[in-house]
Amino acid sequence: MPSVTSMESLVHRPLLRFTWSDPHSAATGYVVVDRLVCGIATGGLRTRAGCTMAEVEDLAAEMSLKAALYRLPVGGAKGGLDYPADADDVDEVRERFLQAIKPLLDGTWATAGDLGTPQARLDASFTRAGLGSSSMRAALMRSDDPDGNAERVGRLFADVDDGLMMSDLVGGFGVAEAVLEALGPLGLSVRALTAQGRPAPRAVIQGFGAMGGSTALYLHQAGVRVVAIADAAGLVVNTARGLDVPVLLAARGPGGAIDRSVLRGDDEQRPADGWLDVDAEILVPAAVSYVIDESNCDRVRASLVAEAANVPVTAAAEDALVRRGVVVIPDFVANAGAAAWAWWVMFGAVSGPADARRMLTAHVRPVVAALMQAWTGGETSLRVTARTIAQRNLAIGEAQYGGTTPTMPLFTAGSTAASSTAAPSTAAPSTAASSTAASRASSRLAGIA
Numbered sequence: 001m002p003s004v005t006s007m008e009s010l011v012h013r014p015l016l017r018f019t020w021s022d023p024h025s026a027a028t029g030y031v032v033v034d035r036l037v038c039g040i041a042t043g044g045l046r047t048r049a050g051c052t053m054a055e056v057e058d059l060a061a062e063m064s065l066k067a068a069l070y071r072l073p074v075g076g077a078k079g080g081l082d083y084p085a086d087a088d089d090v091d092e093v094r095e096r097f098l099q100a101i102k103p104l105l106d107g108t109w110a111t112a113g114d115l116g117t118p119q120a121r122l123d124a125s126f127t128r129a130g131l132g133s134s135s136m137r138a139a140l141m142r143s144d145d146p147d148g149n150a151e152r153v154g155r156l157f158a159d160v161d162d163g164l165m166m167s168d169l170v171g172g173f174g175v176a177e178a179v180l181e182a183l184g185p186l187g188l189s190v191r192a193l194t195a196q197g198r199p200a201p202r203a204v205i206q207g208f209g210a211m212g213g214s215t216a217l218y219l220h221q222a223g224v225r226v227v228a229i230a231d232a233a234g235l236v237v238n239t240a241r242g243l244d245v246p247v248l249l250a251a252r253g254p255g256g257a258i259d260r261s262v263l264r265g266d267d268e269q270r271p272a273d274g275w276l277d278v279d280a281e282i283l284v285p286a287a288v289s290y291v292i293d294e295s296n297c298d299r300v301r302a303s304l305v306a307e308a309a310n311v312p313v314t315a316a317a318e319d320a321l322v323r324r325g326v327v328v329i330p331d332f333v334a335n336a337g338a339a340a341w342a343w344w345v346m347f348g349a350v351s352g353p354a355d356a357r358r359m360l361t362a363h364v365r366p367v368v369a370a371l372m373q374a375w376t377g378g379e380t381s382l383r384v385t386a387r388t389i390a391q392r393n394l395a396i397g398e399a400q401y402g403g404t405t406p407t408m409p410l411f412t413a414g415s416t417a418a419s420s421t422a423a424p425s426t427a428a429p430s431t432a433a434s435s436t437a438a439s440r441a442s443s444r445l446a447g448i449a
Contacts, residue, residue, distance in 0.1 A: 014034045014061070030081075030082075033104075037074050039406035042075070043059065044079070044111060047083060055080060062076070069332060069336065070339075074110070074410075078114075081116075091124075094125045098129045119167045136346060173337055174364050179203075179282055185375075185376050190223040203280055204228040204230075209287065213256060220245040237270055276300055277301075285305070289311040289312055293317045294317055313328060327382065367386075
C-alpha cells in the first residue's frame with residue numbers, strides 16, 4: 001500500500017501563527033489559523049504543560065480537513081496554552097490569554113473546549129473576560145441575533161443525556177459510529193458475530209475523559225466488549241467479560257480518573273503503559289497526541305485504530321501500521337462529531353440529543369463506508385482518501401464562500417444546504433433520519449455543493 005504521508009501537494013503553511021507570553025506567569029499561548037473559509041475558522045483551545053506551536057499547527061491543519069470533510073462553511077484553527085491544566089491559577093491565565101487575543105475572538109476564531117479545557121470552564125472564562133457567554137463568539141457576532149443564538153447554544157451545550165452533558169458525549173458518539181461502520185468490512189460486525197455465536201469484538205480505550213469515556217459508553221451500548229481502559233492512574237482490564245463501562249463512568253473523577261473502589265472482583269489493575277499489549281480488535285487512543293510512534297507501533301495488536309484524540313499516531317507509525325494491514329480511521333474523520341455538532345447547534349440544525357445523534361449517524365457512517373470501500377478495493381489508506389475528499393471540499397468552499405474575505409455571509413436566511421454527507425460520491429444518505437435532519441439544516445446552513 002502507498003505511504004500515508006506521500007501526498008506532498010497537500011503540504012501548505014498556515015495562514016497565521018500567534019504567540020502570547022503571560023506577564024504574570026510562565027504560561028505561553030499559541031493560536032494557529034490554518035486557513036479561513038467564509039472569513040472564519042473553528043477549533044478548540046487545549047491546555048497542557050508542554051504544548052508547542054508545532055503541536056497546535058498540526059491540530060489546526062487537521063481542523064481544516066475536519067470542517068471540509070463534514071462540509072462546514074468554515075476553516076480550521078487551534079489554540080494551545082503551555083501551562084498545567086490543573087494549576088490553581090489556570091482560569092486566570094486563560095482569561096488573560098483570551099483578553100489578549102480578543103480581535104481574533106471577535107470575528108475570526110470560533111473556539112471550543114479541548115484537552116485540559118472543559119467547555120463549561122472555557123465559557124465561564126469568556127464571561128469573566130468580558131467576551132460574552134460562549135466560546136463560539138466569533139460566529140455569534142455575525143448572526144442576526146447574537147444574544148438569542150448564544151442562549152440557544154448554551155442551552156443545547158448543557159443538554160444532559162445518559163447522565164452526562166451533550167458537549168462531553170457527542171464527540172465519542174461520532175467515534176463509536178465510525179468504529180461500528182468500519183467493523184463490517186473487516187468481518188467484525190457485532191451483529192454478524194453474534195448471529196454466528198462468536199464473541200463480540202473487543203476494544204481498548206486509552207484515556208477516559210470526555211472523548212474516551214463517551215466512546216467507551218457508546219461502544220458498550222452497541223455490544224462491543226470494552227476490555228481495557230487506561231487513565232492517568234493505570235490500566236483497568238477485564239478480558240473475560242469486559243468492563244462495566246456505565247459503572248466506571250459514574251465513578252469517574254475530574255480528569256477522567258476512575259475510582260478503583262467500584263471495580264469488580266475479576267477486574268484487574270495493570271500499569272498504564274500496558275494498554276498496547278491487551279488483545280483487542282479495536283484500539284481507541286483518546287487522550288494526548290503522539291502516543292503511538294515508531295518506538296511502540298509494533299505492539300499494536302488491533303485490526304482497527306480509531307483516532308479519538310487529535311493526532312495520536314505519528315505519520316511514521318501510521319505508515320508502519322498501514323503496511324501491516326491495520327485500518328487507521330484518521331482523527332479528522334473519527335472525532336469530528338463534536339465540531340460538526342457545535343456548528344449544527346449554531347445554525348439551528350439540531351434541537352436535542354436524539355436529533356444530534358441521528359444527524360451524526362447520517363453524516364459519519366456514509367463517510368466511513370466510502371473510505372472503507374476504497375480501502376478494501378486496495379486503493380489507498382483511509383487518510384489519503386479522506387484528505388483527497390477534504391481538500392476538494394476546501395477548494396470548493398473557498399471558491400463559493402471566499403477565504404480571508406467572505407463572499408457570502410456565514411448566516412444566510414433561507415440558504416439552501418447542500419448534500420448532507422461528505423462521502424466521495426454525490427449521493428446523500430438515504431435514511432429518513434438523514435432527510436429530516438438535512439431538511440432542518442437547509443434553512444440555516446450554507447453547505448458546500
